[in-house]
Amino acid sequence: MTRRALFNGVLALAAIAAAGAADAQAWPTKPVRVIVNYAPGGSTDNATRPFMEKLSIALGQQFIIENKSGAAGAIGVEAGAKSAPDGYTFFATPVATVTILPNARKTAYDPFKDMQPVALFADSTLVFAVHPSIPANTVKEFVEYTKKNPGKVSFGSSGLGTLTQMVCETMNKATGTDILHVPYRGGSESLADFLAGNVQAFSEGNVLPHVKAGKAKLLAVVDSERHPDFPDVPTMKEVYPEYDILNWFGMFAPAGTPEAIVIKMNEEINKVARMPEIKEHLVKLALKPRVSTPNELGEVLKKDYERYGQLVRDLKLTLQ
Numbered sequence: 001m002t003r004r005a006l007f008n009g010v011l012a013l014a015a016i017a018a019a020g021a022a023d024a025q026a027w028p029t030k031p032v033r034v035i036v037n038y039a040p041g042g043s044t045d046n047a048t049r050p051f052m053e054k055l056s057i058a059l060g061q062q063f064i065i066e067n068k069s070g071a072a073g074a075i076g077v078e079a080g081a082k083s084a085p086d087g088y089t090f091f092a093t094p095v096a097t098v099t100i101l102p103n104a105r106k107t108a109y110d111p112f113k114d115m116q117p118v119a120l121f122a123d124s125t126l127v128f129a130v131h132p133s134i135p136a137n138t139v140k141e142f143v144e145y146t147k148k149n150p151g152k153v154s155f156g157s158s159g160l161g162t163l164t165q166m167v168c169e170t171m172n173k174a175t176g177t178d179i180l181h182v183p184y185r186g187g188s189e190s191l192a193d194f195l196a197g198n199v200q201a202f203s204e205g206n207v208l209p210h211v212k213a214g215k216a217k218l219l220a221v222v223d224s225e226r227h228p229d230f231p232d233v234p235t236m237k238e239v240y241p242e243y244d245i246l247n248w249f250g251m252f253a254p255a256g257t258p259e260a261i262v263i264k265m266n267e268e269i270n271k272v273a274r275m276p277e278i279k280e281h282l283v284k285l286a287l288k289p290r291v292s293t294p295n296e297l298g299e300v301l302k303k304d305y306e307r308y309g310q311l312v313r314d315l316k317l318t319l320q
Helices: 003-026 043-059 071-081 095-099 139-148 163-175 187-195 205-212 259-273 276-283 294-315
Strands: 032-036 063-067 089-094 115-124 126-130 154-157 180-183 217-222 247-254 287-289
Touching: 003 259, 032 043, 032 071, 043 063, 043 089, 043 115, 043 205, 043 247, 043 259, 043 276, 043 287, 071 089, 071 095, 071 115, 071 247, 089 095, 089 115, 095 163, 095 247, 095 294, 115 259, 115 294, 126 139, 126 163, 126 205, 139 217, 154 163, 154 187, 163 180, 163 294, 187 205, 205 217, 247 259, 247 294, 259 294, 276 287
Parallel strands: 032 063, 032 089, 154 180
Antiparallel strands: 089 247, 115 247, 115 287, 126 217
């Protein structure tokens, strides 16, 4: 290659980079679709919606949430991963759909090849709550009751292969109980059945407002620290050290989405995460905003894929 050809090649690459940066500065020029892989009212939707409302205001285009639930979140992730990588489709998902599910069964997406990490934008406090009909006020009392009443306690989760299922399965493994796992299509559906007493144990954070109303009893929080509104309620790890379950929500883009747009989306999400009103709103729903880089989300994804993959193998969990 001649020196002139090399120089022209460098100029061409610089021009492409400059065009990409210019496109990112102009982006978005039309509404942006954001796929949420669970139904409205669940923790994923509750975490994502206030962020998109703020982005719509800040960037002057509507960030439209499209709820695509089913198959433990796999339907929404597949739809997002297979969308055009043009910067006008993103998708939000909890940790389980991209770490537990691909380890438990074959999925139509590869979490490392088919999607681009954008932002780790929120954490969720999972809980361990029981229906008021259960005569237990601590986790230990619940375990004793369950062992004395085999077949009478069921646990409603947000679906097969979800982190809430892991809460149930880990309880059975840690305590020798035999709680029946009942999967639903999402956290809002399972919450309705829990409040009606059709299932007796529950783990989604969206139950916390009902705890305050006396419609549920909170026995523990499944988090790294106690919940500020319930400082006397222990973490599950305090009771059973083998409970090492943390839930996070990530924003992704289809693989191949222009890097400049990914970076801008990340920066705008981080701005929202730092807003005091967002923190105040989310904490009421057992959620916490989080600031991150795309690379940090990628690192957490890899770590938890390996960690929860080992848990799936330990539990011999397979999904069809």
